[in-house]
Amino acid sequence: GAVVSQHPSRVICKSGTSVKIECRSLDFQATTMFWYRQFPKQSLMLMATSNEGSKATYEQGVEKDKFLINHASLTLSTLTVTSAHPEDSSFYICSASSPGNTEAFFGQGTRLTVV
Amino acid sequence: KQEVTQIPAALSVPEGENLVLNCSFTDSAIYNLQWFRQDPGKGLTSLLLIQSSQREQTSGRLNASLDKSSGRSTLYIAASQPGDSATYLCAVRGTQGGKLIFGQGTELSVKP
Numbered sequence: 001g002a003v004v005s006q007h008p009s010r011v012i013c014k015s016g017t018s019v020k021i022e023c024r025s026l027d028f029q030a031t032t033m034f035w036y037r038q039f040p041k042q043s044l045m046l047m048a049t050s051n052e053g054s055k056a057t058y059e060q061g062v063e064k065d066k067f068l069i070n071h072a073s074l075t076l077s078t079l080t081v082t083s084a085h086p087e088d089s090s091f092y093i094c095s096a097s098s099p100g101n102t103e104a105f106f107g108q109g110t111r112l113t114v115v
Numbered sequence: 116k117q118e119v120t121q122i123p124a125a126l127s128v129p130e131g132e133n134l135v136l137n138c139s140f141t142d143s144a145i146y147n148l149q150w151f152r153q154d155p156g157k158g159l160t161s162l163l164l165i166q167s168s169q170r171e172q173t174s175g176r177l178n179a180s181l182d183k184s185s186g187r188s189t190l191y192i193a194a195s196q197p198g199d200s201a202t203y204l205c206a207v208r209g210t211q212g213g214k215l216i217f218g219q220g221t222e223l224s225v226k227p
Contacts, residue, residue: 006158032212043204043217044159093158095215102147102166102211106159 002028004096006107013084013114021079021110023094029074030096034104035067038091050077084114117142119207121218128195129226136190136221138205143183146211150179150190151204153220159204163190195225 003026013019023033031052036044048069049057056069066088068080077096081088093109118141128134138148147166151159163172163179165188171180178191188205202222206215 034214043219046214046216049214091156095159097212102208103161103164104149104206104208104215105161106151108158109156111156 002026002096002103002105004030004094004105004107006094006110008110009108010111011113013112015085015114016083018080018082019084019112021081021092021094021112023077023079023096023107025075025096025105028096030077031074032097033071033077034095034097035069035077035079036093036095038093038109044093047079081112084112086114088112089114117145117207117209117216119205119216119218121203121205121221123221124219125222125224127224127226130195130197132195132225133191133193134195134223136192136203136205136223138188138190138218140186140188140207140216142209143186144209145183145207146209146213148179148181148188148205148207149215150177150188151206153202153204155202162203192223195223197225197227199223200225 005024007022033050035047047062050069050071052071058064071077095104095106120139122137149164150162165181176193181188202220204220206217
């Protein structure tokens with residue numbers, strides 16, 4: 001299957017700082033990428049849909065000014081957690097689908113810890 | 116609003132046993148359904164993808180079925196092994212290119 005690479009896999013940051021997470025599709029062009037958040041022992045919660053060259057679509061209850069998404073190219077989407085707080089600590093996962101390929105491929109996830 | 120439910124939430128079986136994981140969804144108008152495996156602290160690995168027009172898909176010891184009219188899918192694992200221990204998630208997609216709606220997952224433990 002297709003490969004989606006997510007970086008970093010782990011990050012620890014101080015409260016009030018911003019953290020950027022990258023999601024890359026390595027062997028295909030992804031017009032759409034999705035960002036999820038996962039709490040311990042829970043399923044994935046969709047945060048936003050990222051479309052190349054346009055603004056992201058955020059799910060209800062997700063603060064767009066808090067979680068900035070940029071999808072500037074067909075192989076890269078970034079999620080920036082701004083002014084991070086301890087409650088933002090979580091596991092963040094991205095997925096990508098190429099046009100016409102309806103199968104979703106996921107990155108390895110990023111464990112964010114805000115101290 | 117689509118809702119996906121997985122039963123059981125956790126399952127522990129001895130090695131070698133055949134087992135079935137269940138997934139149900141409330142809106143039968145789906146585009147496809149996908150089963151994933153997630154190891155602790157890791158991302159998701161796609162196991163099987165079933166299009167809405169299909170009834171089942173097989174890969175090795177895994178077989179997934181889909182009954183769209185009743186809103187159900189099952190993942191059958193034959194001759195389970197300790198290496199199968201993981202959380203299994205099912206997810207449905209309503210439209211081509213649309214978002215996936217996930218179930219809560221089944222945490223599987225296969226004892227040697």
